[in-house]
Amino acid sequence: MRKNLQQLGELQRIDLKLDGLQGEKQAMLAEIAALEEKVSGAQGAIAARNEELAALEAERVALDENLATETENITRSEARLKEIKTQKEYQAVSKEISTAKKLTTELEEQILQKGAQAEELQKEISAQQENLQALEQNIAAQKGEVEERIAGLESGIVKDVATREEIVKGLPATVIRRYTMLREQRRGVAVVEAKDGSCLGCNMNLPPQLYNTLFRGDELITCPHCQRMLVLSPEIANG
Structure with a gap:
C-alpha cells in the first residue's frame, strides 16, 4: 500500500x-x-x-x-x-x-x-x-x-x-475510480499532503490517531473534513 x-x-x-x-x-x-x-x-x-x-x-x-x-x-x-x-x-x-x-x-x-x-x-x-x-x-x-x-x-x-x-496501470481500479471522482468534486485535487497533524488541502487539523496511521502506510486514509486522499509530505515520509 x-x-x-x-x-x-x-x-x-x-x-x-x-x-x-x-x-x-x-x-x-x-x-x-x-x-x-x-x-x-x-x-x-x-x-x-x-x-x-x-x-x-x-x-x-x-x-x-x-x-x-x-x-x-x-x-x-x-x-x-x-x-x-x-x-x-x-x-x-x-x-x-x-x-x-x-x-x-x-x-x-x-x-x-x-x-x-x-x-x-x-x-x-x-x-x-x-x-x-x-x-x-x-x-x-x-x-x-x-x-x-x-x-x-x-x-x-x-x-x-x-x-x-x-502509474494508472499499477494502481487498483477501485482506487483510480475514487481518485477520478474526487478530482471532479474537488477542482482537480484528489490527493493532498498531511503535515504537522493537518490536511494541507483544507487546512483542518486531523485526529491524532488518524494522522499517526499515515506513518504506517498500510492503508488509504482520507481527510474527514474534505474527503481527499492523504499522503505524508515527502520530507516526513522519507525522514
Whole structure:
C-alpha cells in the first residue's frame, strides 16, 4: 500500500501539471484566435469599404445614364424649335429645354461629387490594404512563435500522459475510480499532503490517531473534513 500511496501522490502531481499545460495550451490557442480575429476584422472593414465604393459606382453610372437621357432630350427639343409655328408652343419647348439644361447641370455636379467620393474611398481602401498586408505579416510571425510554444507544450503533454498511464496501470481500479471522482468534486485535487497533524488541502487539523496511521502506510486514509486522499509530505515520509 505504501507504494500505491506514493504512486497516488505522483499521479496527482502529474495531473496537476497536465492541467496547467492544458490551460497554457488553451490560452495560446485563444491568443492565436485573437490574432486571426484582428485580421478578419481588418478584412471585414475593407470589404465594407469596397461595398461602399461599388454603391458609389452604381450611383454614378445611374447619374451618367440620366445625364445622357436629358442631353438627348435637349438635342431633340432644340431640333423641334426649328419646326415650331406658334409662339405658345415655342415658349413651352424653350421652357422644357431650360429645365432640362438645369437638370443636366445638377447631374454633372452630382457625378463630379460621386467621382471625388469614390477617389477618396479608393485611397482609403488602398491604405487599409497596405495596413492589412503589414498586419498579416506581423501576425503570421506571432502565430508562428505561439505555434512553436504549443508544439513544445504538446511534446511535454505526450510524455506526461505516457507516465500517467504507467502509474494508472499499477494502481487498483477501485482506487483510480475514487481518485477520478474526487478530482471532479474537488477542482482537480484528489490527493493532498498531511503535515504537522493537518490536511494541507483544507487546512483542518486531523485526529491524532488518524494522522499517526499515515506513518504506517498500510492503508488509504482520507481527510474527514474534505474527503481527499492523504499522503505524508515527502520530507516526513522519507525522514
